[in-house]
Amino acid sequence: MKLVAVSAGLSTPSATRLLADRLAESVRGELAALGHDVETDVVELRGLAVAIANNLVTGFPPPPLAAAIDAVTGAGGLIAVTPVFTASFSGLFKSFFDLIDPDALAGKPVLVAATGGTARHSLVLEHALRPLFAHLRAVTVPTAVYAASGDWGSGGDAYTEGLPARIGRAGGELAALMAARPADAAPEDDVSALERRLSDLRFD
Template identity: 80%
Template sequence: MKLIAVSAGLSTPSSTRLLADRLTESARQELTARGHLVSTEVIELRGLAGDVANHLVTGFPPPRLAAAIDAVTGADGLVVVTPVFAASYSGLFKSFFDVIDPDALTGQPVLVAATGGTARHSLVLEHAMRPLFAHLRAVVVPTAVYAASEDWGSGGDEYTDGLPARIRRAGGELAALMAARPPRAEPEDDVGALERQLADLRFD
């Protein structure tokens, strides 16, 4: 199984990348416990910003961006994490998914997450990120994860689970969706497709 994380963090080190790593590892551990062999990769959009802008203008992805798009659309599951800018996902995050074919993520399990300075921005998960991936017809896991600055190292309280517990729950939900998803059909080669088309043309 291929598990891909997309991180739109702009700094180095980045709390967005850290959250992406922890969510990916949580899902990987759960899938491994279920007996699946899992490969993981984190795509950092920071290094692809220029390529994304060029693709939006020209309509042709440079090689690095094309490889990133192929990895995302070919994954068995996605973890997507953005910092909050102006009460929504970042422009770079949205631009990356704008250059992906609108049908390419249909049925794909996706875990959405975001980072921000305060908990006031946590609704970005529900009013921006979940609708975006619903529009792309992906299957978004029930638990979305928001990490404010004060969440790192917090164990939560009697009313709210701490960040580690939310990460475990969301990772488990993503793993369950990935494990339940039917295997993807291998694309048919050109010769096989031609043979089927000719067979359809046979006359009685």
């Protein structure tokens, strides 16, 4: 079973990459508890920025970019994490997914996440990321994860759920959908089946 995380972070070190790693670790642990072996790959878009721009102009991906696209389209589950720029996903993040065949993510379980300096931008998950993956006919898990600067190291309080708890919840949801998806599922066969599975699942 293959899990791929896409990180569009631009800095080093990157909070976006850190969130991608934490989410992947959560999913991996949940799948292990369900008795599944999982191979994890992280696609760092920062190093592919020039290749992505050239591909948009020429229509031909160089080998490293082609390998990244193949990893994403061939994954059993996907984690997609972007920093927030101008109240939306980054241009690098959107440009990469513009290169994905419109049908390649159909039925694929996806966990969406974002990082930003302030909690005010958390709605980017709902007004930008979910619509993007809905257009690609992916199946996004109920819990999306936003991490503001102040969330790191915070356990939450009586009124809010801390970042570790949100990561754990989202990781459990993606793991459950990946475990429920047949390894040889075809997009036209499993979109509605996964959506039915999603509606049946109860997450505590």
